[in-house]
Amino acid sequence: MAVTRVAARHAVAGHVALAVGVLALAGLRLVTGGWYAVYDPFGANVLDGWPVAWETLYYVPHLPTFLGDGPPLGIAPVQYRTFVNLYVGSLLYGWTNNAYWSLAAVDVLFWFLGSATAYHAMRRLGVSTLAAATGAFLLATSPVLVSNMWRHDLHVANFSTLALGTWAALVIVDEVRPLTRLTLALGALLLVLSFSYQYQWVVLPVAAVVLRLRARYSTARTLVVAAGALVVFLTGTLVMRTAFAVVGLAPDSPDASAVQQPDLLVAEQLTAARSLGGLRRVLPGLQHVVFTLQAYHPVVFLVGAVGLLALRRHVGLAALVASAFSLAAITLYPAPWTAMSAYPFIYLGAGQACALAGERVRAAFRLSSPRVAIAIAAVLALALAALTNGDLWGDYRFLLEWWRLYYPQRVF
Amino acid sequence: MAKLYTTIWAPPFRQSVSARLPPAPRVGWGAASFVVCVGISLAAAQLRLLSAGDPLAALDAAIRWGGGALVVLLFISAVRTTLRGTVEPRVSPSAEQILWITAALIGASLLRSPHRLVVNLFGLALLGVPLVWATRRLGGARAASQAAAAVAVLAFFPTHLDVRSVPERAQFNPTSAFRWAVGWPTAAWVLRHEMTLDRPLGATPVSLFVQRAGAYRGPAQIEVTLDGERVGLMAERGQDWLAIDLPTAKTTGQTHLDFELRQVGHDPQLKIVAQRWSGGATTDGAASSYFDGTAWHKGTFNTATGRAESGIYVLQLRGDVWR
Numbered sequence: 001m002a003v004t005r006v007a008a009r010h011a012v013a014g015h016v017a018l019a020v021g022v023l024a025l026a027g028l029r030l031v032t033g034g035w036y037a038v039y040d041p042f043g044a045n046v047l048d049g050w051p052v053a054w055e056t057l058y059y060v061p062h063l064p065t066f067l068g069d070g071p072p073l074g075i076a077p078v079q080y081r082t083f084v085n086l087y088v089g090s091l092l093y094g095w096t097n098n099a100y101w102s103l104a105a106v107d108v109l110f111w112f113l114g115s116a117t118a119y120h121a122m123r124r125l126g127v128s129t130l131a132a133a134t135g136a137f138l139l140a141t142s143p144v145l146v147s148n149m150w151r152h153d154l155h156v157a158n159f160s161t162l163a164l165g166t167w168a169a170l171v172i173v174d175e176v177r178p179l180t181r182l183t184l185a186l187g188a189l190l191l192v193l194s195f196s197y198q199y200q201w202v203v204l205p206v207a208a209v210v211l212r213l214r215a216r217y218s219t220a221r222t223l224v225v226a227a228g229a230l231v232v233f234l235t236g237t238l239v240m241r242t243a244f245a246v247v248g249l250a251p252d253s254p255d256a257s258a259v260q261q262p263d264l265l266v267a268e269q270l271t272a273a274r275s276l277g278g279l280r281r282v283l284p285g286l287q288h289v290v291f292t293l294q295a296y297h298p299v300v301f302l303v304g305a306v307g308l309l310a311l312r313r314h315v316g317l318a319a320l321v322a323s324a325f326s327l328a329a330i331t332l333y334p335a336p337w338t339a340m341s342a343y344p345f346i347y348l349g350a351g352q353a354c355a356l357a358g359e360r361v362r363a364a365f366r367l368s369s370p371r372v373a374i375a376i377a378a379v380l381a382l383a384l385a386a387l388t389n390g391d392l393w394g395d396y397r398f399l400l401e402w403w404r405l406y407y408p409q410r411v412f
Numbered sequence: 413m414a415k416l417y418t419t420i421w422a423p424p425f426r427q428s429v430s431a432r433l434p435p436a437p438r439v440g441w442g443a444a445s446f447v448v449c450v451g452i453s454l455a456a457a458q459l460r461l462l463s464a465g466d467p468l469a470a471l472d473a474a475i476r477w478g479g480g481a482l483v484v485l486l487f488i489s490a491v492r493t494t495l496r497g498t499v500e501p502r503v504s505p506s507a508e509q510i511l512w513i514t515a516a517l518i519g520a521s522l523l524r525s526p527h528r529l530v531v532n533l534f535g536l537a538l539l540g541v542p543l544v545w546a547t548r549r550l551g552g553a554r555a556a557s558q559a560a561a562a563v564a565v566l567a568f569f570p571t572h573l574d575v576r577s578v579p580e581r582a583q584f585n586p587t588s589a590f591r592w593a594v595g596w597p598t599a600a601w602v603l604r605h606e607m608t609l610d611r612p613l614g615a616t617p618v619s620l621f622v623q624r625a626g627a628y629r630g631p632a633q634i635e636v637t638l639d640g641e642r643v644g645l646m647a648e649r650g651q652d653w654l655a656i657d658l659p660t661a662k663t664t665g666q667t668h669l670d671f672e673l674r675q676v677g678h679d680p681q682l683k684i685v686a687q688r689w690s691g692g693a694t695t696d697g698a699a700s701s702y703f704d705g706t707a708w709h710k711g712t713f714n715t716a717t718g719r720a721e722s723g724i725y726v727l728q729l730r731g732d733v734w735r
Contacts, residue, residue, distance in 0.1 A: 033690075090570070
């Protein structure tokens, strides 16, 4: 299939604009303030004189594990779940001799890749170019990515992998045949996601919904593929952990308890909930919904929800499944980024709503130029982005509210 | 289902591989790219030789800059190939061949260190395989091979290194533009920090904490006054922390707190940490100020550089406190 020059030019321009936008959003925060250090200066540190969070201690000391022949530090869950990002960071450090900018480059690179793949995932989910571009823009400016820049714990790279994973899952479900290869591919995707954060637990149920309702597999086949992918993932995990243990990389440092693992958290909660009443207490409640609204910003979330209503049934159901996971996750680990574990769908809905509003206005006033719709969608998207990016012009309220969802602010 | 959207404009990969084309063309990066890499490499070596006069350092610079340019150019080639939209089913060498050869080279190079061997091979697989998969279906076999070659160079070069140490994380850096140390250069020096709260403080005790800049074992202490009245001397509380419990009589019902910190038994070595970003402070950039013996100045004073810096002292109120 030949590609028109115009389409190529538009695609290049769009991706370049996104890359420049991501660089600007990250770079400007070096002037106005990285969100975390603004919120909690006591938790901030410096590396080579540049700002980081204290949690950098889990990652920077591990660079010699990849680059040095000396005795290695064990790979604890905190490093295991960000292994890919840390590996890329270590390669860049090997080339540049600069740990600070190597880790920053990994965050920015994944920030861009997450936003770009979100665009393509949105297009696959059936929205227009305008809606997908608006959605990708909203994701690039969203607190889930902005908030952790200049912390250097690779969280930006971690969080962007949900968009990457959603896109990859859609491609696999749409294009990989036969069933065995499909199962292996999904399992491999889950394994890669487990090495770049924990979104395999979101992508698996979303993939199941897409398999059943989009690719029209029977319920039985859907369950077989999902279960098979889970087995592939668990087998791969076992192989990797065994290999690490064999070469002396078993977690033996204080880092071993640095993060809480979702499977252990679930087991802990279920063990604690011995009665029906106890079980009810661990289920999501209204406060968790409010928490989620605050994490996105209530207006952004509601616009996203409205936009999702205008999309196909399987998209709405996939969004519901991801949202249910998010709600369940914040009962275990109440962090704003956990609450945003359905973000590809929420920003897809928001992008769709903005684009639809533009189209409706154009139709209402019987204007022929599509630029009117584009302009209106752009203005709405900018307005939504402004709600969560006030720190760029000195309004730090949303920044403070967002981090306060994780822990109370220290007054200073 | 409506017409399937395929990422960017490439057809679904299963269509592209089914196309029947003549024998695989070579990947090819072009003579121009080669010349650019060699040019950058030679320039870097020459510059290092001029500045350091060390041939080994010059060789290292040549490899890093030339190789780095090669990685960047290969990635750019992969992107350009993708954007051209001509999807070739196969090229020689294939992306898989490149990754296998790279794995073998890394394996041979890292046999000396089993843990490095394992983490680097796993890393190569976890990075290379998804990248090749994605670039192949976006831009075809040529783009995939170019991406694989970029990853190969990127991943193989560091195998000859033996990095044992990394830069240390610290709470401040004397010359940092983001977090530095402030002290009391003279006995008359005073540091002031103001807080404004949304609701009056209750009757429960609250404490003021400051982050000390590094270890200090000297005689000096920090005396705190609150709204012009002496409160007492700060004491060590935990690593790198100094704290003082504030009397409830002075805090209950207050919404505005004006702290002044002075030294007793003056010693310029006793310092606290300051930070550039002030957006989280209750009074923003106006929170911190200092008295240099003659006048009050907004912001902080970096004692290492001898320069005034806008920012805030890293201190906080703990207890039942609301912003």
